[in-house]
Amino acid sequence: MxxxxxxxxxxxxxxxxxxxxxxxxxxxxxxxxxxxxxxxxxxxxxxxxxxxxxxxxxxxxxxxxxxxxxxxxxxxxxxxxxAFGYVTYNVSLLERSDKLVETLREAGFGVTVFVGEGINSNRVRLEVVAKRSREKEFLKIINEIAPKAFLVSFEIRSFQGGYMTTRMKKKAKKYKEAGS
Structure with a gap:
């Protein structure tokens, strides 16, 4: 035994x-x-x-x-x-949401905006990079501002350059200190 x-x-x-x-x-x-x-x-x-x-x-x-x-x-x-690593979200919106983009950027998320052609109209797609440990925070912002957004996510194995630098870390810290 x-x-x-x-x-x-x-x-x-x-x-x-x-x-x-x-x-x-x-x-x-x-x-x-x-x-x-x-x-x-x-x-x-x-x-x-x-x-x-x-x-x-x-x-x-x-x-x-x-x-x-x-x-x-x-x-x-x-x-x-x-929650090791990073995740990329593709957020598809029916129309541009400057409020969503600004809120995500203020929170320290890397956001790139694309305009694409859908079957019936143009679409806006946001490509957002986040630490996996901040995924819930990201989803909360999306659900508050754009609850009908279509989301697809995938994990990042590695990356180089871009917004994923100390500036992003500073913005994330600042956003958390502001209590949002």
Whole structure:
């Protein structure tokens, strides 16, 4: 029984580390990913070693499987809280909203405005870059000013230059201090 609890605990640690390692690797942070992989490998060998020692022990196998599942839930939760990286939103509007553009820029989001041709009329598209940790704040602004906007998002693997500099960080800090 003690072995099963150890296996379960190791899986609860192992799977979130696996999740974070994968995310770090995708985000091109290979040194951090390698460090997480080291921890992951040690835990993996220990827990599987205990399971393989006696494959007729269904309690240990069950603890491994349940711990893996619980670890996935925990890993997903941790990843959402850490919110590594950046996200780009394409915001499609039926008409230009200077108020929305100004509010987003004042909040420190990088916004580029495009005018495009729709099937029945022109459309305005905003391309907005945000830290994933500020995604809720961004969505709140959109929902308050342009609740009917059509949004598409995708994560950014890397970027260079542009508005994503210290100026954006300063504006974000200033906006938060203003209490908006």
């Amino acid at each position: 003690l072995e099963a609890l150890l296996i379960f605990a190791l899986q609860i640690i192992y799977v979130p580390v696996l999740t974070l390692r994968t995310i770090l690797l995708v985000k091109n942070q290979t040194k951090s990913a390698a460090s997480a992989g080291l921890i992951e490998g040690i835990i993996y060998i220990i827990s599987l070693g205990i399971v393989f020692k006696d494959l007729s022990n269904w309690l240990n196998i069950g603890a491994y499987v349940l711990g893996f599942s619980a670890g996935l839930l925990l890993g997903g939760y941790i990843e959402r809280k850490l």
